[in-house]
Amino acid sequence: MTSLTIEDFNRCVEDIVNISDKLMDGWKLQQNEGLENGKYIVKKEQKVLPLEQEGSTNFLLIFEYHVAFNISYGVPVLCFNVWKQDGSILTIEQFWKANKKFKDSNMHDTLTQMDHPVLRRPFLTLHPCRTHEIMEPFLERSKNPVVSWLSVVGPFVHLNLTEEYVKICSS
Amino acid sequence: MSSNLSYVQISSCVNPSFWNKLSELKLDVYKLDVSQQRIWGYYTVINSLSCPITVMEVDSTSFNREFSAHNHLLPFQGWILNTNTIEQFKECDKAELINSEGQKLYQKIKDGDVFENTSLLNTFFVLSFADLKRFHYYYWFAFPVPRHVVVEKVHECDLENVFSLEEVETLNSAYMNLNHCQKAYFIVKKRFGKVLEVHTVASVLKTITSEDIDDYYFAFHNISYDRCAVGSIFRNYIAFILYYCDFLQNRTANFISFNLSRVGSQITCKKSIVYKLKLPTKTKDFYTSWVGWEKNERDKMGPKLANMKNTLDPSVIAENAVDLNLKLMKWNLLPSVDLEKIRKTKCLLLGAGTLGCSVARTLLGWGIREITFVDNSTVSFSNPVRQSLFTYQDSVDMKPKSKAAADNLKNIFPGVNSVGHQMTIPMPGHSVGESMLEQTKQSVEKLTQLIKEHDVIFLLLDSRESRWLPTLIASVENKILINAALGFDSYLVMRHGIHNKNYANEAARHPEGYKVIPGNNLACYFCCDVTAPGDSLKGRTLDQQCTVTRPGVSQIAGALAVELSISVLQHKHGVFAPAYYTTSQTVPTQELTVSDDSVLGLVPHSIRGFLSSFEHILPATEKYKNCVACSDLIIKEYKEKQMEFLLNVFNSSKHLEDVALLTELFKETDFGEVLEFSDEDFST
Numbered sequence: 001m002t003s004l005t006i007e008d009f010n011r012c013v014e015d016i017v018n019i020s021d022k023l024m025d026g027w028k029l030q031q032n033e034g035l036e037n038g039k040y041i042v043k044k045e046q047k048v049l050p051l052e053q054e055g056s057t058n059f060l061l062i063f064e065y066h067v068a069f070n071i072s073y074g075v076p077v078l079c080f081n082v083w084k085q086d087g088s089i090l091t092i093e094q095f096w097k098a099n100k101k102f103k104d105s106n107m108h109d110t111l112t113q114m115d116h117p118v119l120r121r122p123f124l125t126l127h128p129c130r131t132h133e134i135m136e137p138f139l140e141r142s143k144n145p146v147v148s149w150l151s152v153v154g155p156f157v158h159l160n161l162t163e164e165y166v167k168i169c170s171s
Numbered sequence: 172m173s174s175n176l177s178y179v180q181i182s183s184c185v186n187p188s189f190w191n192k193l194s195e196l197k198l199d200v201y202k203l204d205v206s207q208q209r210i211w212g213y214y215t216v217i218n219s220l221s222c223p224i225t226v227m228e229v230d231s232t233s234f235n236r237e238f239s240a241h242n243h244l245l246p247f248q249g250w251i252l253n254t255n256t257i258e259q260f261k262e263c264d265k266a267e268l269i270n271s272e273g274q275k276l277y278q279k280i281k282d283g284d285v286f287e288n289t290s291l292l293n294t295f296f297v298l299s300f301a302d303l304k305r306f307h308y309y310y311w312f313a314f315p316v317p318r319h320v321v322v323e324k325v326h327e328c329d330l331e332n333v334f335s336l337e338e339v340e341t342l343n344s345a346y347m348n349l350n351h352c353q354k355a356y357f358i359v360k361k362r363f364g365k366v367l368e369v370h371t372v373a374s375v376l377k378t379i380t381s382e383d384i385d386d387y388y389f390a391f392h393n394i395s396y397d398r399c400a401v402g403s404i405f406r407n408y409i410a411f412i413l414y415y416c417d418f419l420q421n422r423t424a425n426f427i428s429f430n431l432s433r434v435g436s437q438i439t440c441k442k443s444i445v446y447k448l449k450l451p452t453k454t455k456d457f458y459t460s461w462v463g464w465e466k467n468e469r470d471k472m473g474p475k476l477a478n479m480k481n482t483l484d485p486s487v488i489a490e491n492a493v494d495l496n497l498k499l500m501k502w503n504l505l506p507s508v509d510l511e512k513i514r515k516t517k518c519l520l521l522g523a524g525t526l527g528c529s530v531a532r533t534l535l536g537w538g539i540r541e542i543t544f545v546d547n548s549t550v551s552f553s554n555p556v557r558q559s560l561f562t563y564q565d566s567v568d569m570k571p572k573s574k575a576a577a578d579n580l581k582n583i584f585p586g587v588n589s590v591g592h593q594m595t596i597p598m599p600g601h602s603v604g605e606s607m608l609e610q611t612k613q614s615v616e617k618l619t620q621l622i623k624e625h626d627v628i629f630l631l632l633d634s635r636e637s638r639w640l641p642t643l644i645a646s647v648e649n650k651i652l653i654n655a656a657l658g659f660d661s662y663l664v665m666r667h668g669i670h671n672k673n674y675a676n677e678a679a680r681h682p683e684g685y686k687v688i689p690g691n692n693l694a695c696y697f698c699c700d701v702t703a704p705g706d707s708l709k710g711r712t713l714d715q716q717c718t719v720t721r722p723g724v725s726q727i728a729g730a731l732a733v734e735l736s737i738s739v740l741q742h743k744h745g746v747f748a749p750a751y752y753t754t755s756q757t758v759p760t761q762e763l764t765v766s767d768d769s770v771l772g773l774v775p776h777s778i779r780g781f782l783s784s785f786e787h788i789l790p791a792t793e794k795y796k797n798c799v800a801c802s803d804l805i806i807k808e809y810k811e812k813q814m815e816f817l818l819n820v821f822n823s824s825k826h827l828e829d830v831a832l833l834t835e836l837f838k839e840t841d842f843g844e845v846l847e848f849s850d851e852d853f854s855t
């Protein structure tokens with residue numbers, strides 16, 4: 001069974017940042033020197049979404065996405081925090097309410113709250129237990145399995161990669 | 172058909188890390204200093220498709236000396252005035268404040284600082300008050316601009332209609348090469364028949380004359396999403412241009428409302444707009460009257476409040492994380508578990524030794540928030556390794572166990588409300604002398620009060636005698652009581668019945684092959700044990716004060732005690748939950764499964780475990796009519812005589828045997844037979 005090594009992961013996220021720099025897309029590489037899996041990438045995006053508990057009016061929300069490497073699962077994780085204009089962070093329940101996609105029964109398995117693999121603080125996280133399953137077909141086929149995986153799971157949490165990223169998977 | 176240019180204000184957006192950093196600086200650096208601090212803001216140069224509002228963000232890097240540049244961000248330069256009190260925040264004169272901010276910008280225009288860094292025209296100000304105890308932040312952003320700048324739109328058309336494709340390309344790449352300090356405002360020169368040039372404002376503004384003005388385009392990065400409007404800070408650009416090009420008053424000039432967008436992998440300025448604008452005349456107060464306070468969420472001119480308690484207060488974060496863990500269990504595995512009921516349950520732990528520590532920690536895991544300890548001893552040097560709430564230092568300090576346990580529990584989880592009472596529980600056979608009379612009475616009252624105030628009572632004491640009084644009171648008060656006792660390598664965890672008989676006759680569903688005992692009719696610790704406590708007739712392996720136990724025994728028994736209590740709480744009938752059991756005479760024909768009555772499965776009466784074989788058995792026993800602690804005889808006497816009865820018992824445990832009519836029974840029966848009978852009840 002093949003899996004993604006930390007080195008593979010680091011190379012993949014560095015590729016993402018390089019493309020992003022050309023596209024001015026905002027991905028930044030962060031590094032925590034003391035850790036084996038210290039590299040992760042971060043991007044912020046503004047969205048306007050309705051928040052149910054506040055009268056369904058649209059709210060400007062800032063999404064901060066992190067892609068980091070989870071050593072115990074041996075897979076990348078996509079985690080994020082969402083906050084309102086005053087800086088208050090949405091709870092996982094508020095986020096679920098604002099996201100009809102997660103209304104189905106397995107929403108708790110799919111999107112949960114976990115500690116960030118590097119920052120060790122709670123983040124909303126796409127649960128990593130199925131990541132390997134999703135990634136496996138990409139490990140051999142794709143030049144950048146992280147991008148391939150991200151383009152599959154990202155849309156669940158409003159993260160859409162432009163096709164410029166997807167292009168590098170096959171080139 | 173000319174009209175005036177309309178403006179939109181950029182919208183402030185505070186990242187949580189900004190408040191965090193502000194609090195840190197307030198505590199460690201600024202302290203009571205209320206001088207203004209320079210900060211950075213930034214906005215994204217490429218319009219996002221998913222959000223039609225441009226925001227200026229501040230975060231923890233806002234306090235850095237240098238702007239943390241990134242190719243997709245442009246800076247705003249500003250100041251924060253963080254007041255020490257809410258009164259200062261309210262009372263400070265907002266009109267004066269923004270005028271003085273405007274004056275500062277005017278000074279930078281006059282002094283020529285803006286030439287070095289045109290992004291100085293993108294200025295902002297924050298007035299704030301940080302209530303650090305409550306994690307409340309009152310704040311008000313302003314984007315100062317001169318009040319009287321009315322600009323007439325004479326002509327507008329798309330960039331592509333003014334410049335050739337090649338020229339747009341030149342403009343694009345020249346823009347990319349500009350320093351980030353010059354990207355917000357720059358000048359394009361295009362003379363007929365000549366190549367398009369991109370200049371910094373510094374290099375050409377002062378050379379422009381009334382004669383060649385038509386060759387120039389004043390470019391500005393437009394922060395407005397609405398193509399019909401420009402960002403309000405554009406007015407600062409006008410103020411700047413008019414300061415150095417006085418001749419432009421009441422005249423027209425070319426402007427490029429610069430807009431970057433992403434087309435495929437290309438970043439292009441194709442969507443920019445070219446304006447011919449008629450600039451205003453400088454009125455007397457042109458540079459002295461400033462506006463720009465931001466409206467709040469109610470669309471009023473007023474401050475905003477960020478309540479960051481959930482986001483920044485570590486104790487709240489811990490509490491939410493603990494709750495979320497439990498909610499995930501509910502959502503994923505046990506949809507019908509009632510977490511709110513558990514959360515509201517008040518637990519009284521009688522005994523803060525090995526069992527008490529283990530029970531308390533497991534209760535925390537279940538989200539219990541109210542835990543009270545009663546114990547009479549202090550932490551000794553041998554305790555910390557086995558009693559998981561204590562440390563070596565507690566033994567050095569000889570802290571009372573009840574207090575040490577309550578304090579340390581709060582260190583583990585600040586969300587818990589834990590209290591310790593140092594107190595000895597009065598015991599049968601422990602005579603009360605004259606001097607101790609008052610204190611004993613007080614102890615009885617206090618214990619009674621505590622049992623009444625709590626929902627679940629855990630009996631985790633290290634002697635048999637001390638369990639008697641709480642057993643009696645809890646039975647009378649109809650409380651859930653969970654009892655745990657330890658032997659060297661064995662343990663007993665059980666729930667007691669209660670005095671209330673109302674429920675006893677309701678027929679519980681009766682799976683074939685099982686016997687059933689209604690919850691209220693279950694035996695107490697003493698039912699199975701016919702002699703009165705305090706009378707060591709026979710050596711026992713369980714529950715001796717000096718018993719040495721295998722270290723894991725208390726952890727196992729403590730955990731089981733909590734799980735048993737939670738199962739009772741979650742059972743439809745609570746303390747009345749029936750206990751099923753099998754005997755050698757009955758052969759079960761079906762497996763007992765989780766029913767609607769109990770989401771967590773079966774609720775046994777008792778669990779006896781033996782580490783020598785790593786086995787559990789689940790015996791169930793009915794109340795004993797002559798029980799010294801829970802029988803009707805005893806309770807009737809207690810209810811009638813109260814303290815008088817108790818004092819008699821404390822002075823002689825023989826009194827219990829009299830009241831429970833055991834004395835008579837002993838006369839009639841061979842003592843050995845009684846013991847045999849009680850042993851059989853424990854077999855499965």
Ligand SMILES: [Zn+2]
Nearest residue numbers: 695698798801
């Ligand atoms: Zn009893």
